[in-house]
């Protein structure tokens with residue numbers, strides 16, 4: 001490493017192993033753009049407030065722009081030059097313009113600088129995540145629309161429960177992702193405040209204008225307490241928690257895709273391009289993509305635990321422990337983004353086996369509730385109707401028949417209220433379409449849900465593009 005910018009009070013050079021152990025440049029270099037943009041804003045503010053001269057401010061701002069371009073062209077080796085990204089950029093600035101460069105760090109500390117970088121980074125990440133969530137939702141709604149009318153067995157306890165529309169099942173995930181998007185919005189709001197000016201922990205004696213810097217960097221506001229600003233990482237934890245919930249939703253869908261592609265279910269087939277083979281079993285076509293989505297969820301949960309544990313019982317204000325917040329966050333960001341991107345591409349690659357789904361929708365006495373409801377409509381109390389249908393199911397098991405296969409005479413022997421109108425009543429489409437309660441699986445409700453989703457997605461898309 002080159003001469004350190006904080007070397008003044010030290011007699012000995014830093015131990016090599018300590019240098020390696022404390023360095024963060026190999027991961028925080030990913031923040032270079034935010035670090036430079038933040039420094040430009042800070043420097044302009046210093047000039048505006050006459051804390052440094054306008055000429056110095058202009059020179060520093062211009063040089064920071066050059067450094068940004070150098071880095072972007074790969075002309076600066078960030079990997080080993082300095083302890084962290086802040087030092088690397090400041091060092092380069094001083095190399096280029098000499099002592100004047102040393103004025104940039106007036107009225108700030110790396111403690112507030114790193115918070116600024118992370119908040120700026122996270123704002124971008126959140127918007128990108130929101131766009132990807134939207135892509136996944138579009139793919140889901142498309143599947144729902146394309147397969148409108150397909151009936152499948154709905155499950156509870158992974159046992160056949162009642163018939164539902166495949167579209168209703170898909171739209172359930174749409175709703176989950178909608179709440180994930182809301183959580184991302186909430187997180188954005190709390191992230192979008194300027195911490196710069198909090199300096200090391202107590203604020204600064206210089207007459208800075210934090211509101212100027214906030215406006216310049218498009219923050220909605222300024223932090224209220226400098227010690228809070230440099231010590232808390234709740235916005236990062238909140239993002240990771242949001243990501244963990246999002247991945248939990250993804251993992252549930254992934255699990256279903258894996259189950260549904262088994263020979264036992266045979267509800268779907270995922271295209272060859274999105275599956276992989278086995279090195280030993282020539283016949284294999286494996287759903288590795290959803291399996292890894294399910295698997296990568298673990299890493300996002302782990303990162304959340306790491307962040308919570310990192311900050312647990314940590315005294316105020318800044319502690320070097322906090323440097324450890326970055327890798328879990330970056331790993332979560334990379335995992336969530338690549339997963340969502342691939343999920344949006346995977347969904348259109350699924351072929352649904354309508355025949356099999358509809359065949360299975362009838363099996364396992366999925367019409368039993370409706371048979372009981374039939375009796376209820378004829379005035380029999382539900383509890384009694386439930387008992388009678390239980391006996392009919394028992395009878396059917398003995399006969400090896402489904403409920404819609406038994407004769408009216410047999411039904412009548414269980415209760416005299418049964419009549420010929422029972423058969424249209426328990427016909428599969430009728431069973432589904434009668435479930436018109438709010439959020440139910442009736443075609444009419446599902447169509448409403450899809451239309452609402454379309455309108456909502458358009459609104460969000462317009463916002464995210466603006």
Ligand code: ARG
Nearest residue numbers: 024084110111114320322323
């Ligand atoms: N690399 C540090 C971090 O990520 C930046 C702040 C360092 N501050 C300090 N006083 N050493 O937290």
